[in-house]
Amino acid sequence: MSKPIQLIFALLILLPACSEPPSEHAPIIRxxxxxxxxxxxxQQVRNLPGNIVPAETAPLSFQVGGKVQAIQVRLGDQVQAGQLLAQLDTSNYQLALQAAQGEVKKAQAHYSERQAEYLRFQQLLEQQLVSKSQFDNAKSQAQTARSSLEVATTQAKIAQKNLADTQLLAPYKGQISKQYVEPSQQVASGQTIFEIEGQHGFEIEVFVPETMIRYIDVGQTFTVTSQVAKDRALNASVIEIASRAENANSFKVILQFNQTHPNLRAGMSVEVEFVYLSSERxxxxxxxxxxxxxxxxxxxxxxxxxxxxxxxxxxxxxxxxxxxxxxxxxxxxxxxxxxxxxxxxxxxxxxxxxxxxxxxxxxxxxxx
The missing domain is CATH 2.40.420.20 (conserved putative lor/sdh protein from methanococcus maripaludis s2 fold)
Structure with a gap:
């Protein structure tokens, strides 16, 4: 082999030995x-179920007992203040009023007689024609007759009121939400005949656990969700907090809606999102x-x-x-x-x- 060729091979063998060692890969930075x-x-967030109740509601009953003669409204009817809702049979109450008025006339006549006698004895006393004891006796009889007249007059007023109470009238404008009796039914004084809801909006009844009631105050506002009012954001403010626990050591909290929605009805269920500051576990x-x-x-x-x-x-x-x-x-x-x-x-x-x-x-x- 010629020397030039040998020199080329020697250089090829030496070149790798003279090159730098390969560098390590740099670390990947994430x-x-x-x-x-x-x-x-x-903050704590707690969702609790609640029930919608009318802001204004009342049970309606007669203040006297008797047989229901007529029912003038039905369940769901809108009524005005003072509207006749139901009527009792008035026969017995009319007779009682007539008897009471007769007693008033009788007492009035007796009082007039005793008053005249008293005035006569007063004149005779001034003329010293009767004794002081005879005058005092006439005066006492006149006072007794006057008291009897006042009692008879009061009894007549009571009879008049009882007759008027045979009519059940709406206390305010609203809607009949419940009806409990039918015509010809015998009812007692104070027995609920209807329930009426006013038109002052709705409230929510929620039972709050004892562990979180201390974080709830009157005036706080919370978000309310309802299946029938998903198209509108609703919220309600706390207006009442019970001072005594009821069901399962929970306290009744009343919230009032700050908005209205046409789909809301009394008795519906809602969910209230309570967000409050608290200490943790x-x-x-x-x-x-x-x-x-x-x-x-x-x-x-x-x-x-x-x-x-x-x-x-x-x-x-x-x-x-x-x-x-x-x-x-x-x-x-x-x-x-x-x-x-x-x-x-x-x-x-x-x-x-x-x-x-x-x-x-x-x-x-x-x-x-």
Whole structure:
């Protein structure tokens, strides 16, 4: 082999030995979804069922007993104030009134007689023609006759009122919501004949558990949802809070609608969303942080962690936090974070302490 060719082979063998060693691959830096920490008051959200009731309602009854002679209205009828609703048989009450009026005439005649005698004895006493005891006796009889007349007059007024009470009248403008009797039925005084609903809107009855009643105050306004009024946002304000527990240690709370809706009726069911400030299961009060469920990493011994981004070195810190309730897919964190810090909100199972990352610029919402 010629020397030039040998020289070329020698150079080809030496060239790889003189080249630089291959470089290692650079580490992959993950981009993370993130959220800046903001503090807000600790809130609870509790949805409780409620029933719609009329704001103005009353049972209607006769103040006297008797046989129902006529029913003038039916269930669902609209009535005006003072309208006749039902009538009792008046025969006995008319006779009672006539008897009472007869007693008044009798007492009036007796009183007139005794009063005239008293005046006559007064003149005779001035003329010293009768004794003082005879005059006092005439005066006493006149006073007794006057008292009897007053009693008879009162009895006649009662009889007149009883006769008038055989008519049942509407106390105000409204709608007949219930009817309990029919014509010819015998009813007692005070027995409910109808129930009437006024036209002053609707209220909601809700039974609030004893654990949250202390957070509810008169004047608070809450969101109301109804299956028949999905086209309009409704809310109602608390107007009454019971002072004593009723069913299952719960307290009755009355809310009044702030809007009207044509589909709402008494007796319908609604749901009231109670949002209120409270202490949580660890008896923590004050401010908290709402983070997505996907931002919290569960550890051993019921510990929970989040990854906090350090903007100075672009690395993550795995930090223990104190968590509270889950509300609307958000976890409340009450300890471990400060306002303004940045935390990872997704993929935390693939992150680790001191990991170098970058912040995702165009974020999308990620939910577990």
């Amino acid at each position: 981009s993370i979804a993130w959220q800046k920490v903001t503090l807000e008051p600790i 660890n008896n923590v009060t004050g401010n908290a942080v709402r983070v997505p469920v996907s931002a919290v990493l569960a550890g051993a011994n019921q510990e929970n962690f989040v990854f906090v981004f350090n903007a100075q070195n672009n690395r993550l810190e795995k930090r223990a936090v104190l968590t509270e309730n889950v509300i609307e897919n958000k976890i409340l964190i009450t300890q471990g974070l400060s306002a303004g810090e940045i935390i990872a909100t997704a993929g935390v199972h693939f992150l680790h302490d001191d990991q170098q990352v970058t912040l995702l610029q165009n974020q999308i919402n990620i939910f577990n």
